Amino acid sequence: MQFSRRTILGAGLATLSGSLLNSMSSAQVRNALGNKPPKNVIFCVADGMASQTMSMCDVFQRTGLGHPSYWAGLMNEPYVVNGLQATRSLSSVVTDSAAASAAWGSGVHIWNGQLNILPDGTELDSLTKLASAKGVRCGLVTTTTMSHATPAGFAVVTDSRGKEREISAKYLDAGVDVLMGGGDAFFTPDDLYSKYAANGYRVVKNRSEALAATGQKILGIFDSSHLPFTIDRNNSTEIAAKVPTLAEMASVALRSLKGSPNGFLLQIEGGKVDHGAHANDLAAMFYDQIAFEEAVKVAVEFALADGETLVIITSDHACGGPSLNGDGDEYFDTTAALEGFANFKCSFAPLMSLMGSRPTTDHVVDVHKEMMGIELSKEEAETVVAIMGNNSPFKASTLMGSRNAGLALIHGNHTKVGWTSGNHTHEHVLVTAVGPGSHLVAGLTQNIRFFDLMTGVFDITHKNPTMSFEDAMRVRARASVQVESEPHWV
Ligand SMILES: [Zn+2]
Incomplete structure (x- = not known):
């Protein structure tokens, strides 16, 4: 029997049953959330984290550092719901981070390398744009460049994830109140700091400024490119003075976003877990996984005290095949x-x-x-x-x-x-949820359905247009589309 890309992608959809979310619209999610739906969503992403990454990191922490992994411990708590997520994109069974995050950000399968747009150029409404229109305050914190695929996937529309200067500017019109990460090289050339300041953002550029930052709008950029690996930060007083940890950035973001009358949406991305996996660099991957889980702890402790916050902890895809x-x-x-x-x-x-x-x-x-x-x-x-x-x-x-x-x-x-490669791999990734609404992610959930969950929380009824793989191939063949690409999708 021969398999075409069509049969493989189609089979991926057909075999998914799994969680309640897979068959629900935003309106149905709203009903399923009951009388006391969550007001806020914190979406935590360990980018490129295979399930083995988490389990290895757990045993490493137990044997090498003398304490268990926070996430592994959390999975055993009676108040959490655990599940899996299927991660395919429109173009492949192996997704890149742009298509993966935009699946959450638009509810639609996206072509690898693109953000909240269909291959024929149809622009989609992004999650932060829709949420901010309902008065929901939005934040994105990451250890990559601010303009990298995962934060951008919640907010920005572009035909190429590589257009990082353009993406850095587009947050101004995407309804994002708090932004913290790296990527000064994409803010400085167009003097974006002045534009953000003119739009009411407090601009901070080092750890002490970030920790002191208050107010409704914050832009924090702490490196010219991605933030350094945590293991290198741990061994450099210079880096530690300049760059806040992901947990610190999450705390600052929550301090700014909490109390929003119409709720808030915060994405927290441990982006360098993926970079460590691409490089087959075990030490880099492990210590950034630990740093991610420290940020998850901040999110979960906030949610447990708050009682109105749904926390989703997951990955966008696996990477490197570590075992x-x-x-x-x-x-x-x-x-x-x-x-x-x-x-x-x-x-x-x-x-x-x-x-x-x-x-x-x-x-x-x-x-x-x-x-x-x-x-x-x-x-x-x-x-x-x-x-x-x-x-x-x-x-x-x-x-x-x-x-x-x-x-x-x-x-x-x-x-x-x-390791199996320095590329992304195809496997279902872990999902752990805490708080009201978490029951909806038990089982195997398609990545695009997290859009329906989040829009349901914020009482948004919206459906973006979709495109089939076959139509996308025809459009691309007609247009001879050449998407800017990096050597390997990251
Ligand atoms: Zn990657």
Whole structure:
């Protein structure tokens, strides 16, 4: 039997039954929320988080750091609802972050790389635009550039996620009150700070200014590009003074948004979990997952005290295919490896910088011992030397041929963690919900249905137009559409 893209995408829809949300309109969701619907929504996204990322991080924290993962602990609480989310986009069974977030932001499957627009150019009404028109105050906080795909997917309409200067400006008209993240490089060229200030935003550019920021409208930008990985922030007083944590940004946003008479919507994105996974960089991914879960804790504690807030904790897609493997007699070596993760002192970028492109084997051994607590064998060190010289023995692999992937394969001898690629992967992702309305996400929910949940909470009845995969292919063939693309979808 032959499978076309059409049958695969169609089957993806047909086989989804799952949660109550899958068959409900916004109006039906409103009814299902009962007499005391939530007033506020906090939507927490660990970008690119595979379920293994969360479970590995849980056991890592238990064995290496001496305490459990906050999210794993939360999943066991009697007041939460757990489920799964299906993440396909309009163009593929593997989504990028733009199509994924815009699925939540528009209720419609979107072509990878685009935001709240159909392939024929039909512009859709975004979630923050619809919510702000009802008096709902909106916030977006992220560890990526402010203009990156996941925050933008709730708010902005554009045919290419790569237009980050344009996206940075578009928030002004998208009904977003609080914005915090990175991406100064996309605000400075068009003097957007002056425009935001003229529109009533308090502009802050470092951690102490952010922590002191009050008022209804806040724009906080803390790096020229994405915010640094948490593991590198943890080991740099300079970065820690400049850049707030995601939990701190979430607290500042909640302080500004709470008490809104018509409720609020806040997206909190741990965007660098995805970046760590793309790079097959275990240390970077783990510590940003921990930072994300600290922000989730802020959101959940707010909701439990408030009683009128629905918190959704999920991911937009998985990335990298990380997996903790059994190794050694009775798999005993795996547990020991987990304890060793606590010795990691930096992400891959500083590690590679310390090694340089033409290191000696002795230098490679020394750097790994100091920065990762890993004792490389002579053969492993020789392989790392080849990898750093862009002569990876794995370079014939289309999915694992990169320098990062090569390093991760060698590290896997010690960490017991393997990867399948540096790209996004197709798997259902975790969903945990807290607060009124959480019962609606039990089971398997399509990503687009979270739009109906959120619009239902805010009593918005809206349906954006849709397009089939076949129609989208015809439109794109006629127009010879070339969407700006990055080397791999991120
Ligand atoms: Zn990604």
